[in-house]
Amino acid sequence: MNVKLLEKQAKEKFSLPENWEWFRWETLPHPPANHTFVKLTGCPITERYKSGKRKGRPKYSLATSMSVTITLAEHEAYLLAWEKETGQCSACTGSGEELERWHHIDGTKMRPCGKCNGSKKATVRG
Ligand SMILES: [Zn+2]
Helix, strand or coil, X not given: CXXXXXXXXXXXXXXXXXXXXXXXXXXXXXXXXXXCEEEEEEEECCCECCCCCCCCXXXXXXXXXXXXXXXXXXXXXXXXXXXHHHCECCCCXXXXXXXXXXXXXXXXXXXXXXXCCCCCECCCCC
């Protein structure tokens, strides 16, 4: 699953506005059942923090928030189509990196993407 592309897919599937961003995602149903779909909750972003610790971060509005669902099968198909269309790796969205760990002081540490081995290229053929 690629959460960035999941957001793009949600916007396309539900004709959401360009400034729509998710702030919560959840895989459902809950265990012990196998999860089969993802619920994304978000809202259009009209304002961002101008200063302080959260500078540049979006201001979410519960008043305009809504949830949409995408099945894992739909998302798999979307990732394959995206790879074919762009020629880029869908796991890292063509960045060649994946998150190794995050620490509140050290920040983020990246490693080469496990799917494309850092090549950034799509691994689907067809
Ligand atoms: Zn990759």
